[in-house]
Amino acid sequence: MEQDNNNKESGIDEQYLMSIMAGSPKKEVAVQNADPQKEKAVTKNKLKTKKFSDISYMEQFLTHHTMTKRGDKSIYIRPEYHERLSRIIQIIADDQISLYAYLDNILAYHFEMFEKEITDDFNKKYRPIF
Numbered sequence: 001m002e003q004d005n006n007n008k009e010s011g012i013d014e015q016y017l018m019s020i021m022a023g024s025p026k027k028e029v030a031v032q033n034a035d036p037q038k039e040k041a042v043t044k045n046k047l048k049t050k051k052f053s054d055i056s057y058m059e060q061f062l063t064h065h066t067m068t069k070r071g072d073k074s075i076y077i078r079p080e081y082h083e084r085l086s087r088i089i090q091i092i093a094d095d096q097i098s099l100y101a102y103l104d105n106i107l108a109y110h111f112e113m114f115e116k117e118i119t120d121d122f123n124k125k126y127r128p129i130f
Contacts, residue, residue, distance in 0.1 A: 061105045062093040075103075 077085075082099075089095060089102055111118070 058092055060109065061102060062089070062097055 085099060085102060089097055089099060093102075
């Protein structure tokens with residue numbers, strides 16, 4: 001009796017398993033215990049991706065001048081990435097946007113796309129002292 005309850009809770013269809021072992025044709029099984037949180041996250045990411053796919057790469061990253069000045073922070077990137085980013089700016093954007101503004105646009109997009117995942121991972125690892 002206890003095993004029957006465990007099978008029902010875990011979503012195991014014993015009749016289906018016995019029919020497979022007996023050699024009867026397979027039937028499609030609907031996924032019952034799907035995680036609605038994961039489905040919402042996938043749907044949200046698809047919506048965001050669709051939203052950004054409607055705009056071209058140049059419109060998304062190379063035309064917005066979100067920063068008015070360079071600021072007082074320095075970051076280090078690989079030389080090959082610096083060369084790549086500089087060439088993208090020179091060729092595609094006709095040198096109309098600065099490297100720091102381009103990187104700022106890339107980071108803004110990244111944080112918007114992965115906001116929920118970053119927040120969830122942070123909250124899992126962050127434990128208050130009191």
